[in-house]
Amino acid sequence: MRRFSAEYLEHTRQGMWADGREALADLELASRRRILDAGCGTGELTRVLAAEAGPETSVLGVDADPDLLAVAREETGLPYAVGDATRLPLSDDAVDLAVCQALLINLPDPSAAVREFARVSADLVAAVEPANDDVTVRSTVAAEERLEREAREAYLDGVGTDVALGDRAREAFAAAGLGDLRTRRYVHEKRTAPPYAEPALSAAARKASGAGLADHREELVTATSADAYDDLRRRWRAMGREVVDAIGDGEYERVERVPFDVTVGRVGTED
Numbered sequence: 305m306r307r308f309s310a311e312y313l314e315h316t317r318q319g320m321w322a323d324g325r326e327a328l329a330d331l332e333l334a335s336r337r338r339i340l341d342a343g344c345g346t347g348e349l350t351r352v353l354a355a356e357a358g359p360e361t362s363v364l365g366v367d368a369d370p371d372l373l374a375v376a377r378e379e380t381g382l383p384y385a386v387g388d389a390t391r392l393p394l395s396d397d398a399v400d401l402a403v404c405q406a407l408l409i410n411l412p413d414p415s416a417a418v419r420e421f422a423r424v425s426a427d428l429v430a431a432v433e434p435a436n437d438d439v440t441v442r443s444t445v446a447a448e449e450r451l452e453r454e455a456r457e458a459y460l461d462g463v464g465t466d467v468a469l470g471d472r473a474r475e476a477f478a479a480a481g482l483g484d485l486r487t488r489r490y491v492h493e494k495r496t497a498p499p500y501a502e503p504a505l506s507a508a509a510r511k512a513s514g515a516g517l518a519d520h521r522e523e524l525v526t527a528t529s530a531d532a533y534d535d536l537r538r539r540w541r542a543m544g545r546e547v548v549d550a551i552g553d554g555e556y557e558r559v560e561r562v563p564f565d566v567t568v569g570r571v572g573t574e575d
Contacts, residue, residue, distance in 0.1 A: 320492050321352045327490030330568040331401060331430050333357040338399040340424060341365045342389045342417070343407030347376030349432070353403070354382055364399075366392060389417045397426035405432040406564075408476065409467045418473075418480040422571050429482055430568045432490075435470030436460065443558040445550055447543040448511075455536060459520050462527030471565040482569030489565050496558040500551055508551055511544030 333339075333356040341350040344365030354363040366387040367373050373384045387393040389407060402421035408414035408431055421429040437460060441452045460468060471487045478485065496504045510516040514537045517524070525533045550556035 320348060325352065325356060327488045327564070327566050328352075328356065330486045330488060330566065331403065331428065333361075333401075336361050336401045336428075338401070339363045340392070340394065340399045340402040340421075342392065342402060342404045342421060343367055343410075344376060344384065344405075345369075345372050347380045347382065347384070349403070349405040350376065350382055350384075351380050354380075366394075390420050392420055392424050394424040396423055398424050400427040401425060401430065402428075403430040403432070406434055407431070408433050408473055409436070409469045410465055412465055414466070414469065414473065415476040415479045418476045418482070422480045422482060425571055428568060428570055429477065429480075430566065431473045431477075432564050432566050433469045433473045435468055435563045435565060437468035438470070438563045440561045441558065442560075443547075444556055445543060445546045445558075447539070447546060448558065451536070451540055451543050455517060455520075455524065455540070458524050458527040458536075460527075462523035462525070464523070464526075470563065471567065473565065473567040474569075477567060477569040480569075482571060483573030484570040485567065486569075487565050487567045489563055492562045492564060494558075494560045494562070496556065498554050498556075500556075505551065508544065508547045508556075512541060512548050513544070514541045516540075 333353065336357050337360070339353050339357060339361060341353055341363065344350050344367050347365055350363055350365040354361070357363065363382055365376055365382060365384040367384070368386065368388050370386055373386060376384050385393055389404065389411070402425040404417070408417060411417055418429060418431070436456070439456060441449050443449050474485050474487060517537050517540045521533060524536065547556055
């Protein structure tokens with residue numbers, strides 16, 4: 305399983321559930337009493353689950369990375385435990401909902417995790433997984449659209465897991481014996497426009513330094529070559545400087561749309 309920094313998770317999931325929580329309707333959160341957020345990272349979804357389910361529901365976040373859990377504990381005050389998504393530290397039927405967000409896309413065998421979720425859940429299993437091949441970017445800096453598309457296509461080729469899983473998570477659910485399968489699509493829209501908040505300024509600085517691209521150097525080199533990566537990074541940094549200049553002039557706008565598919569299945573009702 306691939307690992308991510310707290311900074312990376314907070315950047316990519318910034319504001320994800322500020323709206324669109326109706327996409328979680330099939331999780332039946334109001335009726336849940338014990339919820340597991342598997343692969344919870346820094347706890348963004350854990351907080352949403354706790355808020356939507358209410359004070360009578362216990363919500364536990366589990367992740368294999370203690371450093372991410374330290375951030376989650378500090379920011380949420382909710383309970384967390386260290387554990388692997390394919391070997392959860394829970395007994396059979398310990399919860400009535402086991403859910404994950406952007407976890408299956410990072411696993412070499414998503415079905416193994418879904419089977420484990422079905423073991424620990426007495427009722428529902430859910431996964432919120434992105435369709436990264438359907439991401440779109442619109443920017444007032446023309447080079448940004450082109451370079452983001454080039455980098456994304458190379459990343460998809462070099463990453464080694466199915467990071468465009470999306471609604472095909474249903475296949476893993478069916479293989480785990482889950483039934484009553486339902487899928488809703490939620491599009492997370494990240495919009496940047498004046499006046500610019502701190503996350504927008506930070507993202508622009510990362511573009512200008514090449515830091516954002518460097519996060520995925522291994523995958524990009526695997527898909528292309530070291531020389532091709534260096535050339536892409538050179539052009540990426542030049543684009544980033546254009547973004548910084550446009551922000552300084554108050555003329556920069558950007559919209560990124562990332563589709564997520566929310567798949568839900570019920571234990572013991574195989575279709």
